[in-house]
Amino acid sequence: MAREGGADLLRLHAIAPHLSTDELLRGVSRVLGGSGSRLGAWRPGRYGQVLRHDGVTAEVVGSWDGPELRLRCGSDPAHASRAGDLLTDIAAATGDARRDSRPAARPPARHSTDHGRSRRGPNGRGPGENGPSEHGYRAWQAMMRHWCIPESALAEVRSPGRLGPVDWLFPEPPSALDSMPSDSAPGTQEAAHAEPLTFIFDHVGPPEPPPGWLLRSWFSPDAGTFHCSVQPAPSGRLRVRTPHSADRERAAAFLSAWRTLTVELAARPGLPLSALSVPPRVFVLARRPLA
Known part of the structure; x- marks a missing residue:
């Protein structure tokens, strides 16, 4: 990335x-x-x-x-x-x-090996395996594809503190991806915004804080605009964090849209990503004027 x-x-x-x-x-x-x-x-x-x-x-x-x-x-x-x-x-x-x-x-600390399951998702499953957290991962993939986010603006964290490339090219059969509606033609993402946005899917996530401590924020690595993760089962809670205070409102809007798509996939696990109603990026991530 x-x-x-x-x-x-x-x-x-x-x-x-x-x-x-x-x-x-x-x-x-x-x-x-x-x-x-x-x-x-x-x-x-x-x-x-x-x-x-x-x-x-x-x-x-x-x-x-x-x-x-x-x-x-x-x-x-x-x-x-x-x-x-x-x-x-x-x-x-x-x-x-x-x-x-x-x-x-x-x-070893729980977060150093992703709860003892190397290269696994937050619930111990790898990408492509069915499970509660996989719905969140697939919904995230659908948003990135629909919004035409370039590969240079995507990354995944599978080892603490290290950014890696996305390890999926076609989360759905190519025909399904080709038929998925897009916000714009591929490669125009940078032109659509004055500043580049970067999206990280964190399979490791923050660790459990030591007893008696409160962990307010954790970025490992401290890079990118939006850090997306799914908490371990049974909660399966989606999280979107940003290192930049100016992007917190947009992170909340991103989380809301992501949560809606994840709920839809959980209710209909066999639904192809191309059938999801992904809202336009310009609507979700638009900067709202100050009141």
């Missing part, structure tokens, strides 16, 4: 209501300084205290409901191999009672 270069491997925002600000500062310092390299000092930032070390930038902000942690991990830092585990490691290093109860040999 275009514009992957330079993207952060991870960006997260979490709150630790059970910790003090000093405890969280110590926990972050212990984890980032664990590589043995000299750790710099915390410095005042825009909102709180900031520490930059080995490609990782952490900011801790005191808050009435618990200290907040905002963390970015670059694409090639010393901590890249454990980027998805940084929050778990920090929680374990804060010095509270949970650290003493942690087993000596911790199994």
